[in-house]
Amino acid sequence: xxxxxxxxxxxxxxxxxxxxxxxxxxxxxxxxxxxxxxxxxxxxxxxxxxxxxxxxxxxxxxxxxxxxxxxxxxxxxxxxxxxxxxxxxxxxxxxxxxxxxxxxxxxxxxxxxxxxxxxxxxxxxxxxxxxxxxxxxxxxxxxxxxxxxxxxxxxxxxxxxxxxxxxxxxxxxxxxxxxxxxxxxxxxxxxxxxxxxxxxxxxxxxxxxxxxxxxxxxxxxxxxxxxxxxxxxxxxxxxxxxxxxxxxxxxxxxxxxxxxxxxxxxxxxxxxxxxxxxxxxxxxxxxxxxxxxxxxxxxxxxxxxxxxxxxxxxxxxxxxxxxxxxxxxxxxxxxxxxxxxxxxxxxxxxxxxxxxxxxxxxxxxxxxxxxxxxxxxxxxxxxxxxx
Numbered sequence: 001x002x003x004x005x006x007x008x009x010x011x012x013x014x015x016x017x018x019x020x021x022x023x024x025x026x027x028x029x030x031x032x033x034x035x036x037x038x039x040x041x042x043x044x045x046x047x048x049x050x051x052x053x054x055x056x057x058x059x060x061x062x063x064x065x066x067x068x069x070x071x072x073x074x075x076x077x078x079x080x081x082x083x084x085x086x087x088x089x090x091x092x093x094x095x096x097x098x099x100x101x102x103x104x105x106x107x108x109x110x111x112x113x114x115x116x117x118x119x120x121x122x123x124x125x126x127x128x129x130x131x132x133x134x135x136x137x138x139x140x141x142x143x144x145x146x147x148x149x150x151x152x153x154x155x156x157x158x159x160x161x162x163x164x165x166x167x168x169x170x171x172x173x174x175x176x177x178x179x180x181x182x183x184x185x186x187x188x189x190x191x192x193x194x195x196x197x198x199x200x201x202x203x204x205x206x207x208x209x210x211x212x213x214x215x216x217x218x219x220x221x222x223x224x225x226x227x228x229x230x231x232x233x234x235x236x237x238x239x240x241x242x243x244x245x246x247x248x249x250x251x252x253x254x255x256x257x258x259x260x261x262x263x264x265x266x267x268x269x270x271x272x273x274x275x276x277x278x279x280x281x282x283x284x285x286x287x288x289x290x291x292x293x294x295x296x297x298x299x300x301x302x303x304x305x306x307x308x309x310x311x312x313x314x315x316x317x318x319x320x321x322x323x324x325x326x327x328x329x330x331x332x333x334x335x336x337x338x339x340x341x342x343x344x345x346x347x348x349x350x351x352x353x354x355x356x357x358x359x360x361x362x363x364x365x366x367x368x369x370x371x372x373x374x375x376x377x378x379x380x381x382x383x384x385x386x387x
Contacts, residue, residue, distance in 0.1 A: 004273045007098040008230035008237035009385065011040025011223030012347045016185045018336055020217040021119045025060030026072045028114035032221035033073060040223045041234030042108060049106030050077040051093035053084035054113070058120035058339060069112070079106035085247060086374020087287055090222070090343035091381035095243035097224050107225060111346075114219025115338035130375065136251050148212065148290070150252055150376040152204035155292040157259055159206065162307030164295070166206055170197035171314045172291040173210050173333050178319065180330025183359035187214045188334045211291040213332035213341075220343040222350070238350045242276065242384030244269025250378050262380035263300035263371060270369075270382040271302075278302040281384075282365040283352045284324050285345035287372045288331040297371050298324075301382065320360045328352060329359040342372035346383065353387045 013035030015028050029052075037044060052069045054061030061068050066082035081096050083089060090111055097109040131137040131145055158164045174194055180186035192210060200209040230237035246265035249255065271277055278301065286294040295309035303324055304312045312318075318326040327333075329348045332341045349368040351357050368385040 001099065001102060002273070003098045003102045003243065004241050005239045006102045006227055007224055008227050008239050009222055009350045010225055010230045010233045010235055010237060011036040011042065012221070012350050013039055014185070014220045014344060014347050015114065015218045017218050018185065018187045018216040019118055020116055023116060023217070025054065025058070025114040025116050025219065026069060028116070028217070028219040029069060029112050029221070030073055032114065032219045033110055033112050036110065036221035036223045039235060042223060044074070046108045047075055047110050048077055049079040049097060049100060049109030050075055051081045051090070051097060051109060051111040052113070053082050053089040053340070055084055056339060057122055058117035059115045079109070085379035087289065087340045088342045088372030088374045088379055088381040089340055091346055091370060091372045091383050092245050094222065094224065094240060094346060094383055095245060095381065098240045098243065101224065101226050107229070109224045110221060111224070111343065112219070112221040113340060113343040115340070116217040117215055117339055118217050130250055140251055140253060145252060147376065148204045148207065151290045151292055152207045153252065154259060154296065154377065155206050155290070158292060158295070161258065162310070164310035166198055167194050168310030168314045169206070169211055169291040170194040172288070172294060172318070173197050175313065175318045176288060176327045176331040176333045179328050179359040180334035183330050183335055185358065186330040186335040187216050207290055207292070213289045213337040214334065216336040216338055218336045218338045220347050222343065222346055236354050236387060238353045239386050240383060241386040242270035242274025243382070244273070245379070245381040247379040250375065252376065255377070258306065259296060261296050261300050261373065261377040263297050263373070263382065266380045266382040267301040267371070270384050274384040274386070276367065276384060280367055281324065281369045282367045283328060283362040284326045284369045284371070285349045286326055287341055287345060288327055288333050289337065289341070291333070293373065294326065296377065301369070301371060320362065325360070325362045328357045328362065335359070342381065345370045345372055349383070349385050353385055
């Protein structure tokens with residue numbers, strides 16, 4: 001079944017909260033759901049599909065998170081999805097929702113997320129879920145890996161293979177901060193320089209503090225329905241024209257030595273479905289938990305050759321007026337990052353095509369690529385939106 005152009009994003013809402021002490025994630029999530037439905041001109045009673053993945057700490061849910069939130073919201077969805085592959089889960093949900101709507105299994109699907117890691121009392125477990133002391137993880141546990149050290153290893157390997165410099169990594173943070181300056185809800189809005197990024201404390205060599213995403217509370221929601229119904233609703237429909245997803249590994253010992261990520265699988269699938277190519281994309285929202293993250297995505301998605309992403313970013317190609325304006329709201333490095341940022345990339349992709357970017361707005365944008373990852377480049381999802 002070809003789902004290209006058969007479904008549309010008709011409502012989006014991003015919480016303005018960045019610091020929400022003592023507010024349960026489900027309260028923020030419900031605010032976002034109602035906001036997205038109001039944006040679409042729909043009611044809670046219209047919703048028959050629900051996508052939620054809130055099984056991680058600070059997200060308020062558990063192993064049955066989709067049923068827990070449905071109960072909280074007073075919903076009884078007849079189609080639901082709780083696929084959880086980390087930060088890209090909500091882009092995965094968009095693809096799955098599009099298939100369900102096209103197949104007649106649902107008519108109005110809400111995709112929602114919230115987390116409050118800045119205060120959540122149920123702290124993260126003392127172990128890393130990727131390196132459990134049984135199964136494959138036991139062979140990496142003695143080396144003491146952490147999430148950020150894993151990304152640092154990717155960055156150092158990229159430097160070794162391709163000559164990428166700390167200055168090029170820093171240029172990503174500087175660019176996305178410049179996009180956040182006009183976003184009233186961005187967590188960080190003071191301009192920064194490459195020298196200031198390099199002078200910030202080292203967290204995991206070669207990643208400095210300003211190479212790392214902010215930690216915020218927050219949430220967001222997206223409403224999807226059929227392209228036919230979308231034409232009668234309040235907002236300009238943003239069509240899901242291409243989608244791809246992939247998982248490749250969990251353990252660091254299994255990475256491709258040339259640093260190929262699952263974007264190399266999800267990206268071509270999305271482009272093929274949309275019948276588009278990288279040069280057709282007007283604006284991109286790329287997951288940016290760390291400055292190395294969007295660089296690898298640029299290469300695997302075909303926006304530049306392998307090893308050239310550092311120079312691509314340093315040359316200003318990710319800025320407004322560059323070849324690929326990227327993370328126009330400030331991204332995870334400056335705007336918000338409660339934990340799984342894919343929902344916000346999806347929201348900003350739709351806002352750009354509606355001409356409503358809160359940071360910088362790409363003039364006359366008609367195509368947007370939204371890309372997310374999960375874990376330490378374990379999973380990826382790519383969506384292409386069009387108007």
